[in-house]
Amino acid sequence: MAVTLRALQTVVPPTVLVQEQVRDIFAAQPGLSRLAQRLVTASFNLSGIDTRHTVIEELTLDSQAPEPQFFDATTQRLLVPGTWVRNELYIEQATKLFVEAGRRALAACPGLDAGDITHVVTVSCTGFYAPGPDYMLVRELGLAPSTQRYHLGFMGCYAAMPALRTAKQFVLADPSAVVLVVSAELCSLHLRTSNDPDTIVASSLFSDGAAAGIVSSRAPVAGETALNLDHFETVITPVGEGDMAWKIGDEGFEMVLSSYVPHIIDEHIESALAPLFGRDESLTLALAAGVVAEADAVTVQAQEQQSQSVDGGASPGQVLTAATPGSALSTAIAHWAIHPGGRSILDKTEAKLGLTEAQLVPSRETLRTNGNMSSATILFVMKEILEGAATADGDRVCAMAFGPGLTVESGLMTVQRG
Known part of the structure; x- marks a missing residue:
């Protein structure tokens, strides 16, 4: 159902x-x-x-x-x-x-x-x-x-x-x-x-x-x-308990938001997403096919460059030798609703997962025009995606939000048009 x-x-x-x-x-x-x-x-x-x-x-x-x-x-x-x-x-x-x-x-x-x-x-x-x-x-x-x-x-x-x-x-x-x-x-x-x-x-x-x-x-x-709403997962990173916190003080609530948070997300975002992706067989197959296709393309490119090196072209040491899983992710999942906790968090996520600039536009625009509205923010980003001209029936969406703990909450969704 x-x-x-x-x-x-x-x-x-x-x-x-x-x-x-x-x-x-x-x-x-x-x-x-x-x-x-x-x-x-x-x-x-x-x-x-x-x-x-x-x-x-x-x-x-x-x-x-x-x-x-x-x-x-x-x-x-x-x-x-x-x-x-x-x-x-x-x-x-x-x-x-x-x-x-x-x-x-x-x-x-x-x-x-x-x-x-x-x-x-x-x-x-x-x-x-x-x-x-x-x-x-x-x-x-x-x-x-x-x-x-x-x-x-x-x-x-x-x-x-x-x-x-x-x-x-x-x-x-x-x-x-x-x-x-x-x-x-x-x-x-x-x-x-x-x-x-x-x-x-x-x-x-x-x-x-x-x-x-x-x-x-x-x-x-x-x-x-x-x-x-296809699947949800929650992961607590092994570090970061003291880097993001929210406490009640005498002069309002007090936020702890360490500059180390983007680094923690950069180090652990892939492992946090792994259990979510593992729950979706079609996505797992798509990711596997994407990585294989990239590996094949890299192999062809390597062969061409090695052939050129004989005639003074690129040397074997300059040839890529592995596929990039991040680009397979950006192909298998069309849209990414990333909680814009700050610009550096979005920068780290985009680079680590190999996402395109266009895939982070909904998150960056939400941040630019509204700032960080805590828990409501991810819903603003999802609304931007739903109303985007490039959004099509059947597109996959991955949503991620970060909070005290450091806790990573993620979800896989599919666009459905009536």
């Missing part, structure tokens, strides 16, 4: 942060060391981000908030509200994003309405309250009071992947189940000025957004594009 993700929708708050302006404000904060000032400039300039979004309306240069709590536009000073203040704003604004994303997903799913939803799975790591967003979706969207509700909290940037996996498991257990999955993150609530390198990097990347989709066994209708 095919389990399908349909009606993928996204929402961002209206307040836009222009990266260059935010960089200058952070670099000018009192108490920063010269090293920290240089780190701010470098982190913001190399982030791959042009704009981000925030629920904090006063985070603008022309703000006229009478009693600012996060940013004083008159002095251009970043303020330091406590965790209670930040979480209160989360309760107010996250609810709006959860509900709006869920409402859009329902409206975009032909043949389904609120009464069809049997399960709700919500995802967030940037705030807490109860009754929580799962409850608010039932109440505000008019779902049945008997709707089963589940919340995946405080998992970090990879959490949308286990949410989709959980939704698929519900449908496999009950083919009549229809699961609304919604992720909303308000990362900007926890940004702050600091001399700490991890905090500086986090401040240059994170932002706010929400995404929602509907998982069921119902096929897409004519004109609709969806994703069959």
Whole structure:
């Protein structure tokens, strides 16, 4: 039985942060060391981000908030509200994003309405309250009071992947189940000025957004594009527990995001993907055929070059002697939804897996226009792929997201057009 993700929708708050302006404000904060000032400039300039979004309306240069709590536009000073203040704003604004994303997903799913939803799975790591967003979706969207509700909290940037996996498991257990999955993150609530390198990097990347989709066994209708959820895997890398972490402090939540993370991903991404690919026989065969074809091509090229070397051409030492599995991957899997945790993570992934520049465009564009929205981000990337002109029925999609642990969550999907 095919389990399908349909009606993928996204929402961002209206307040836009222009990266260059935010960089200058952070670099000018009192108490920063010269090293920290240089780190701010470098982190913001190399982030791959042009704009981000925030629920904090006063985070603008022309703000006229009478009693600012996060940013004083008159002095251009970043303020330091406590965790209670930040979480209160989360309760107010996250609810709006959860509900709006869920409402859009329902409206975009032909043949389904609120009464069809049997399960709700919500995802967030940037705030807490109860009754929580799962409850608010039932109440505000008019779902049945008997709707089963589940919340995946405080998992970090990879959490949308286990949410989709959980939704698929519900449908496999009950083919009549229809699961609304919604992720909303308000990362900007926890940004702050600091001399700490991890905090500086986090401040240059994170932002706010929400995404929602509907998982069921119902096929897409004519004109609709969806994703069959084929396989999921989770892997914890042997190193990295202290390099990416998320803790609660007195002045908001505190991110640990080491500069070593891209290196960890570079070292372990292939082994993290191996169990996922091993679950799909057709992909395994395609990869094997691709590597063999590349090896044959390399052999022909080697023979030609060795023949030329007799006449003063390329010497045998310059001839390639092995196929490149990475290029076989990029051929067997048309689209890659890589969580854009930062530009360096995307660079490492592209190089390590031998992907083309075009295959990373959805991830890079999501990062450029929206920043890193933690768990919601991977759903933004998947939506970019579904709406891309080059996306065709039957295309394979590999999605990957990274988070505390260091945890790698991955999924194989297939594009299905109604």
